[in-house]
Amino acid sequence: MRPISNSGEILCHSCPARKSRLCSALDEKAIYELDAIATRIEIKPHGYLFEEEDPSDYVYNISTGIGLLERLSSDGRRQIMAFLFPGDFAGLLPDAIASVSAKALSRLTACRWHIRDLDALMERHPELEHRLRRIGGRVLATTLDQVFVLGCKNAREKLAYFLLHMEHRQKAALGPRETLHLPMTRVDIADYLGITVETVSRVFSKIKREGLIELPDPNNVVIKQREHLQDIAEYYPDGH
Amino acid sequence: MRPISNSGEILCHSCPARKSRLCSALDEKAIYELDAIATRIEIKPHGYLFEEEDPSDYVYNISTGIGLLERLSSDGRRQIMAFLFPGDFAGLLPDAIASVSAKALSRLTACRWHIRDLDALMERHPELEHRLRRIGGRVLATTLDQVFVLGCKNAREKLAYFLLHMEHRQKAALGPRETLHLPMTRVDIADYLGITVETVSRVFSKIKREGLIELPDPNNVVIKQREHLQDIAEYYPDGH
């Protein structure tokens, strides 16, 4: 059976997210059908995949590029809920109960499904719903980690957590790298951790002086003392 | 068809959480089966429903009483992830990826299902999995609200959010009340909001002096100026 996409250059079988948690281990027939109801979309840097006000009728799966989920308050404060890597999902809240926007940090391509189409497909492939539930569970687990960090940790601990978490995400999405690339600005990091840009910058400088990391340039980090960082953050993404 | 519980005084048909999002609108047969694989459990005040280290092989649905989900760090800091009201679920993370404990604030009764039993039942009743997915979606939405509050808001705004949120939860679980009962201590509130007991106490006193609330006693609040509180918290649980 040859996969046919209804609208785009990347087909499921050649998709960078082919091994994503939604597609992998689905049988050929299900993948074919999933492909048939998918729309390929592309967002330019700084563009939005969807915004708070939009009716949340779609589920997205990032194929390539980096994005973020953010929420804004009326007086301009911003909280970043997550950074999006290839394979990640967005728009998993069908009730439109969560108002977040998804913004592209780089050129970004994604698969989009209409909720109704997905619901219909799930009726015939219950395995699909099971997978979506597990994906949701992982998102929740990560969000609980974030709650813990925001509620309990100081600036130094927050940044240590951030670096290790980003390294972990990047490894999962793109494979192991020798240096950690940070595609976001210092402001983004600050808004993710609930601190200010200046504080982020200061802590970067401090842990660099202390030899915990190297900073070839602001967007690239070499972690020199992983265990020390893990102890600071109390975060061990791959076990102790 | 008469419902038969395998272990307890409360049957599904007389369950206080009977109208919970899991059971409601399931057909009689599914409810019967759900009942058959449920275990009724009871926890004393300050006891634990489950703890961080436990293998998370169970899903729980609170029947009566109040509880909380907490995570502790090695140096004693604590973050409360949620307060549990009748009808709420806990243990929704099958991967054991989220280490949280569930503690009882009062005498607490709950339904417990083994994941395996539930998985087997879902094979025959896909509607059940669909419901669990939606429940998980709601939990995630609430947790995202919490992230926003922890990351962006000051002590005053946090407490305003807390009061309105608790009122909303209490209304949903127990029906409308004229006064808001707070079954948790000031320390619990502090650990939920990422601030200290003293700060909680001070803000309570302040908004009481300002006439936003009345405090007949520390555990009961009468909200006098709901709209003002909503504006402080930027939180409108039932729309504007």
Place this chain on the structure above:
DNA sequence: CGTATTCTTGATTGGCATCAATCCAGGTGG
């Protein structure tokens, strides 16, 4: 009724925010 626990209030400290200036790389146009 005494003891423990929780809550509240006061005094002081400190970590991070705020305000402000400078640095630096990349892009643009003369």
Place this chain on the structure above:
DNA sequence: CCACCTGGATTGATGCCAATCAAGAATACG
């Protein structure tokens, strides 16, 4: 090719909100 501009990053000076330390008041409990 270079002067200029711009947005992001860094560093410094100062101030403030909430943490910390400490003590007293209120309430629950054996």
